[in-house]
Amino acid sequence: MNNKNVISRNTKLEDNNYKWGFDFNFNPDNAPKGLSEDIVKLISKKKNEPKWLLDWRLKSLNLWFKNEDNEPEWANIKFPKIDFQDIRYYSSPTNKPNPKSLDEVDPEMLKAFTKLGIPLEEQKKLSGVAVDAIMDSVSVATTYQKQLEDAGVIFCPISEAVQKYPELVQKYLGSVVPYSDNFYATLNSAVFTDGSFIYVPPGVRCPVELMTYFRINELDTGQFERTLIIADKGSYVSYLEGCTAPFRKTNQLHAAVVELIALEDAEIKYSTLQNWFPGDKNGIGGVYNFVTKRGKCAGKNSKISWTQVETGSAITWKYPSVILQGDNSIGEFYSVALVNNFQQADTGTKMIHIGKNTKSTIIAKGISAGKANSTYRGMVKILPSAKNARNFTQCDSLLIGDKCGAHTIPYIEVKNPTAQLEHEATTSKVSDNQLFYTQQRGISLEDANYMIVNGFCKGIFKELPFEFAIEASQLLRVSLEGAVG
């Protein structure tokens, strides 16, 4: 009988295929588990924060306690209820956080990041990329400081920005994602620990790509990073974030908030390679990635572009969005979301058109393999003020095997008759004919599958900076292992 079915053959995926899964032994400075006013005060004290910030955190915490039983349930994802008192909200891998220079960084830590492929030592820096490395709750090193200072660009841990540039932080923190925005954003506002802060002064084109590398290491620790990027008038910045976590049998929570502000004529390009631990092949463990990312095109002719390649996490719940407030502003969202085995992803974007002649583009590619489910959920909203707004949306889904699922849920709300919207959607399958044809040319089944999936994603990868595009493509390969064969 014909048993060519691509999925049912022996899968080769082993847990150790997640090559970022090793864990490091540091002497961590851990707060006790659980969420309370005391914990929030402790975090704030550890970070030596001003009173306004502590007050903001406490306001958030109180709101969160009020809504504690109202976790959002509308997403197409399933998971057991999270015990928020069983999570550790602060963990610092060393007792001396925030080193002043690389000399002060724990050599073990440098070794750890080198093992992850992120060299921080001066002589080995990634060329042309300034890196801020964050382990658990604390930023451990930022490279290329000198060049950035010369250009006037501020790129530092947000905890440091709170000390050095309190006016900027106070002015913009929560201005795009208010603390009351949603359940996880509220939680983040109460307990956020670290993250990156970027300010690009007027007219400056940031000379290097800025990158933050996040890693959750400590067991039972949540990561609640907060990133704030401000591109002042006429400036440009390209920012990359990469994420990994060790292999853990229990689920780890990652609830970040990212806020971008582009003033007049400014442009922010934000790229993500999300490779948190996805859980093993039986669906045990993995990171819950519940993230709120939003940018505001505050000024005229500004532009914000999100590019994401999401291959990790047991569950992904994120909708990087753009508020198109300034006239002629542009919002873009390019996404590849790949799910395999038991992973779930409910991801997409929101484009809120407010200003005149605003334009948005959404290109989302979803790939499902194994028993995984992916959902594209997107909203395009044209407000009455948004004269001549334009949107183009394209959602493509690719299925590998016959036990996975792909769903597309677009919401469109138009309140101005001059708007023009286009929506295209396709669903296709990696066909047996395509695999056979490619194999007949001497290419292995795994490579054939990878080549076809890579072809499907090509339009997105070209939006990534070059090195990142290569890494994204490699991530895809690793994530697809065992999907056919």
Place this chain on the structure above:
Amino acid sequence: MTNNKIILEIKNLNASVANTQILKDFNLTMNMGEKHTIMGPNGSGKSTLANILAGNPEYIVDSGEINFLGQTLLDKDPDIRACLGLFLAFQYPVELPGVRMWQFLKSSIDSQREYNGKDPLSTKDFDSILNECAEKVDISQDFLKRNVNEGFSGGEKKRNEILQLTLINPKLAILDETDSGLDIDALKIVSNGIENFSSPNNSVLLVTHYQRILNYVKPDYVHVMIDGKIVKSGDKSLALELEKKGYDWLSKK
């Protein structure tokens, strides 16, 4: 041309598709350096044979043996068969959206080299070989920048198969109705490709419905296949006889 070294030996092959038996005790032996043509009416099992040789998992072998250059083929995956030197030019070449021709061809060559213990070709070396092959089959540079078979015309797809044949330079080329649907100019290019490829160190198995291509490709043997087996073998004159009389006189025997 023949040097008496057996390249392909098919013994008592029985095979089916979707539970219907197509090949029935099929036998064929080919020597190195020979060109064989298999002709036959629609549904006689010609394409099944080509797909089975290449290892298409949709076709199920029920019994029998296939030896290729002294190795048994039936336990090998399609990519391994390709690396051993077996090439199939597809009747319906498949589109690979987003996959560039260049990348596809480079991966193909490098995978086969790797299997055979050779280092991958440098981009420069590969490009010069590719350009030489493309010129031979009258394929332009623009063509190589396109995605594999995506938006190609029928003739372009077939020429692409011949380009790959020329580039990969296998031991055994199986051409599954590569001539069907071609206009006379394309047919000449395809035929020239096959004739240029053919040498004492390789063999060609040409599966076709029409005698037409045999005006350009000169086979050593012509076999007539009806209802899953070879019912008559001969030289080129058999093809001309078929042209005149059709297949009916053979199937009635």
